[in-house]
Amino acid sequence: MLLRLRVSLPDRPGGLGQVAKSLGALGADIMQVTVLEREAGRAVDDFTVSWPGPVTASEARDRLSAMPGVRVEGVWATKEVPGSALDYDLLMHVVSQPARGFAALVDALPGLCGAEWSVALADGAVRHASLAAPAKFELNLPEPPPRAATMDANELRLMLLPVVAQGLHLVVARADGPVFHRAELERAARIVDVVAKLAARA
Structure with a gap:
């Protein structure tokens, strides 16, 4: 299923890569990343991911919240097709x-x-x-x-x-x-x- 995840993370080199690596370890395939803001030492990014099998928003939130320094601001199902215009x-x-x-x-x-x-x-x-x-x-x-x-x-x-x-x-x-x-x-x-x-x- 396609999910959209809004994540706040420390804005430092390698921070985005760590989140991407953690998502991959959880079985999520990242389809698109949108940077919404970078300020006060933090970044807010939207990830559109394909998650194999049924997963609820609360399950995805619980899994991602275990990452150090990462705050999950929202998880919701999406129908948008990454890469479409x-x-x-x-x-x-x-x-x-x-x-x-x-x-x-x-x-x-x-x-x-x-x-x-x-x-x-x-x-x-x-x-x-x-x-x-x-x-x-x-x-x-x-x-x-x-x-x-x-x-x-x-x-x-x-x-x-x-x-x-x-x-x-x-x-x-x-x-x-x-x-x-x-x-x-x-x-x-x-x-x-x-x-x-x-x-x-x-």
């Missing part, structure tokens, strides 16, 4: 069909953000929802905020991505895993900005 695929789709830009964006955001679902809200109503989105979604939101933000609500980790010119809130949610990292938020916000500009041409 979902962001480029999305942008090509929006360029070819800009009128469907926001619908395509909402459909793509869960895969781009390691999340489960997303919705576009306007005036309290759902304008478009990804496949796994709940039938009803209630969240008291102000007018579109001036910048992207994260929050927790109803046991969900949420990313709020405003499209002020369209009066939209884009909401991305995941139930498992840690809160969205600022690097994830910034990447999603840039993608939203590009799609908004392309869709405006329609």
Whole structure:
């Protein structure tokens, strides 16, 4: 099964290699590594791994937490395919069909953000929802905020991505895993900005 692991480790030469070696000893095949931050002597990395056989998130966390100096911040199942270029695929789709830009964006955001679902809200109503989105979604939101933000609500980790010119809130949610990292938020916000500009041409 594919898992995503968020690991905080000492930022020193060989630190990443030690984690990789430990993951290999546990039977995990590392498919992708994303560096989210490096500061205050520590690094935060996301590992996408293929783990043979069924393994629960708590089992993976317990095994990894035994490594000296390593903190496991989150373990969750993922469907993202390492090495795929979902962001480029999305942008090509929006360029070819800009009128469907926001619908395509909402459909793509869960895969781009390691999340489960997303919705576009306007005036309290759902304008478009990804496949796994709940039938009803209630969240008291102000007018579109001036910048992207994260929050927790109803046991969900949420990313709020405003499209002020369209009066939209884009909401991305995941139930498992840690809160969205600022690097994830910034990447999603840039993608939203590009799609908004392309869709405006329609």
